Amino acid sequence: MTDQAWIEATLTSSRPQAVAALLRYFRNLDDAEEAYQESCLRALRNWTAKGPPRDPVAWLIMVGRNATLDQKRKTQRLVAMPDETQVSDLEDVETPMVERLDDSQYRDDVLRLLFVCCHPDLPATQQIPLALRIVSGLSVKQIARAFLVGEAAMEQRITRAKAKVAEAGVPFETPGPVERSERLAVVMQMIYLVFNEGYSAGPKDDARADLAEEAVRLGRLLLRMFQAEPEAMGLLALMLLQHARQPARFDANGDAVLMEDQDRTLWRPKLIQEGLALIDKAMRHQRTGVYRVQAAIAALHARAQRFAETDWSGIDALYATLERMQPSPVVTLNRAVAVSKTKGPQAALDMIEPLAERLASYFHYHGAKGGLLLMLDRKREARECFDRAIALANTAAEAAHIRMHLDRLIAESEKSARA
Amino acid sequence: MGRPRLMRDAPMMYAVLCYNNEEMVCGWTKEQDDAVMAQLSHVHDKWEKAGKLKPSIRLLPTSAATTLHKQKDMIFDGPYAETKEALLGFYIIDVAGLEEGLDFARELAVANPGGAYELRPIQLYLPGAPIDGAYATTREYAGDKAAAK
16 A cells, blocks of 8 residues: 555545544534644645654544644634644644543533534435535535535535534534433444445446445444444445445346356455354344344345345244334335235235335335236236336336336237237 | 574574554455555565464454353453453464353463463464474473373
8 A cells, every 4th residue: 555545544544534533623514624624634645754653533523623723713713723734743632632531421412513514303215425525525526426416505514514514513522321322323324325225226337326435434433433243244344245246236237146046256345254143232222223134134145145045934033023123114015025925925915014004105115016926927917016116216226127127028918919 | 692592592482462553443444454464464474484473363342252251150242351460371272152151251260360361262273384393382391291291
């Protein structure tokens, strides 16, 4: 790795902690961001010439804070602070700083930074871009591309979100245990939303697909801060196990490949290993949570070398747990897929038919129902379901996948017509 | 001025422990990670061909670690974070899961109380060149000469 690449990687990985600490000093997102940008500029000059500091995060925080204070003092015609070329060499300045910024401090700083991006007044369409801009440090251009909107529109969206956060006020007191776990829940939900934005991207939509990587990074950050939080383990495990399948999810034509047809040798083993290790750890904890259960489901898929080896009764049981924790027709629908493997398509169909009304406009409902009807050889009804699914498809990949079923049905009916 | 001959002829096995900024390494993209591993593999290949690189391991991040504190007989999520104790050795085990790994650690703890065992999953295992058996086994080390024969 070249020095330049090392510096860039360090700046990227230091960003959340540094911006989070600067937010605590300045109590204002704009000041924190500007201070961090200033410290990055100085780092690029300084580290190239003098080598990296012992603790890059502490360096960035201190230099960013001093530069901004200096700037503020200048505008107030007060005495300037020494510049970073002097400060950075002073071990005795850096050391107490590092000690003050121990893990628990960073922990609440980073949680606060993530939490302000999830302000309840902000719709998800603003939360996610705000978090990507502030925490991950993606450029407005990158974010705009991921959300398929113009740069100016995205800039405006982020500015509006920031204004709302400033208006609401950033919560600066150290959170109590209850508040901390509430914040964690909100933050985890936001991270998983970011992940799903990336996961649902089509095969050629790299800008959006990168959001999955970004979410994994945020999940790691959160777990590093909250090492004993089982849901943080579950969330990261879930994302890693799902993300591991990415290279197998689309074929050369860019069409979606069903999990049962995926080439499992393309799944990324490193991510699976880490995901499995984390879920193993998370499952030791007595309480359970929605991310852990979903990660356990993903783990059962990941453990199967071939689709035929999938532990469907285990998956069925886990979905039953999830249904109790978080009742939702979508969860029941997923459970039905497992049930179709253990108890047959009729049992699964009986399970999902009561959901018809609530899932009337849900693409996957009609796709899954069509699939079950097809297994029961009720072709005409299956075709109706697939037609409805195509009309509801959100992405080209989804439509293409259903189209494949339809084409097969049409081909079969033509064949039987000829016969 | 060369080194004394005695020193040069004393073969020794070393564990080379790798440290780096975890946040940065975990933040690498797959391409960056692959590039670093490819560069490392040139060094690995060279030393393995010379028979000098023995089994090598890349560990999963510390967030995947679980620690058994022996005196407290308690299990904590995360790596062993105390700074008073030093790393004195490690085992490699192949078990059904974390629980079995912890069973092993608990048994060790009975045999040798004090300190801690951190269980960190292995991400990558490179077998390297075979170990020639010149090193004393634990039983020989304990003076069990009969068993060694």
